[in-house]
Amino acid sequence: MLSLDEKIAGEIVMAEKPGSAMKKWRLVFKASQRDVARAMGVSPSMISDYESGRRRSPGAQFIRRFVGALLIIDEERGGEIRKRYSMVQSDAIISIGEFSEPVPGEKFLSIIGGRDISGVAPKREIFGYTIIDSIKAIVSLDPNDYLQIYGWSTERALIFTGVKYGRSPMIAVRTHMLKPAMVVYHRPQSVDNLAIKLARIEGIPLVVTDLSLDMLKKSLEDMRIK
Amino acid sequence: MLSLDEKIAGEIVMAEKPGSAMKKWRLVFKASQRDVARAMGVSPSMISDYESGRRRSPGAQFIRRFVGALLIIDEERGGEIRKRYSMVQSDAIISIGEFSEPVPGEKFLSIIGGRDISGVAPKREIFGYTIIDSIKAIVSLDPNDYLQIYGWSTERALIFTGVKYGRSPMIAVRTHMLKPAMVVYHRPQSVDNLAIKLARIEGIPLVVTDLSLDMLKKSLEDMRIK
DNA sequence: TACTAAAAGCGACAATTGTCGAGTATGATG
DNA sequence: CATCATACTCGACAATTGTCGCTTTTAGTA
The missing domain is CATH 1.10.260.40 (lambda repressor-like DNA-binding domains)
Known part of the structure; x- marks a missing residue:
């Protein structure tokens, strides 16, 4: 950061x-x-x-x-x-970090206890992650925050919490220039078909995890540069 | 940067x-x-x-x-x-830099061969500058670029080239959260009254310069940290 | 296991930094 | 112009870096 x-x-x-x-x-x-x-x-x-x-x-x-x-x-x-x-730090960003070494998509999946629901192979390596509060993101994320979401590399996983249908995050990704290496939904209430369709079009793996937020944060932080 | x-x-x-x-x-x-x-x-x-x-x-x-x-x-x-x-660098940003020391508004004016047309006293010191291609900015400036425009301090001069009426840049500044210390139009075709009005409301000096772009870039680069 | 590439250790010595304090210059202000 | 605060200059010396080349481990592999 x-x-x-x-x-x-x-x-x-x-x-x-x-x-x-x-x-x-x-x-x-x-x-x-x-x-x-x-x-x-x-x-x-x-x-x-x-x-x-x-x-x-x-x-x-x-x-x-x-x-x-x-x-x-x-x-x-x-x-x-x-x-x-100092840049304004939006509270829509829960956590952000860069890994000390590239993590293969498959390995990342197992670390966050995630399962792919898009059928897109996670072939890009992952260099970092950003956990975003979906609700706050919609309400308060102003243009200045976008760059912050992407940290130091676009080769990262975007993890969304508080997802209801899972449409908005994928639409945001779709309309956005910078493409993450993976999109993760944290305990979504449901996942709309449109989200999966968009994931396929973009070629970005869409993943769901049921790990608790604390566990998730902890495992990710353990992989960060110290 | x-x-x-x-x-x-x-x-x-x-x-x-x-x-x-x-x-x-x-x-x-x-x-x-x-x-x-x-x-x-x-x-x-x-x-x-x-x-x-x-x-x-x-x-x-x-x-x-x-x-x-x-x-x-x-x-x-x-x-x-x-x-x-590395982040994607928008081509709407022609040049960007931070000065090796704060420059008083008045001094900055004389360096860029500018004259104030707003009647707002340039009382803030200037720490850096960004030269923006107005045309490309309108067409291609996506949200990611906003942060880049502001470099590392909002205490800077935003210099717009290719200005036609001078309305859009000031409207952008008006609606944007971050306020520059000075706005400069480089060889504008004309300057609309609305622009001047907005400058006064915002308390931001609006300045016009007729220096060539090369000269401008050169003088500014000379003041950067080396 | 023996070989090889990469990394860790170590002794030695010159160059530079880290550090101080005292003295000088500069600049604003009463 | 006398004064105070700030900044600049410089000599001095100990501590550390910058640098090498050689040796020893470690780890990967033929």
């Missing part, structure tokens, strides 16, 4: 001049060199050394503390900047 | 054990320690040293080369992984 601290850290590392990127972010957070130094527990000259280029390649540990310091300073001031730079 | 290299770098830096994160990504890219070492131009034992924890805090430079090596290896093999993990 894209978190602000990783974003800042990544930008610092990949910048030609890490010091410049550090300066940029320090200014974004409206903090003085001293503020940051104090929050990091180091002398202000270190910050200056990097920003000026005397030191050029800060270590991972240093960067981590630097980013942490910015976020702490901001939090003490009410978290203004963090809020501004 | 969310790019894969920054994402990986950020994850490595922020991990409790950078070495484990490095290992994870190396495996995602299905490369051996030796592959990576060769692509980086260092001895394989260095990779081992980090993955095993003998060295714990790799420098920014090292991480950059490491990430670069993974991407190069992948590219030689056809770019499978990169494609899988």
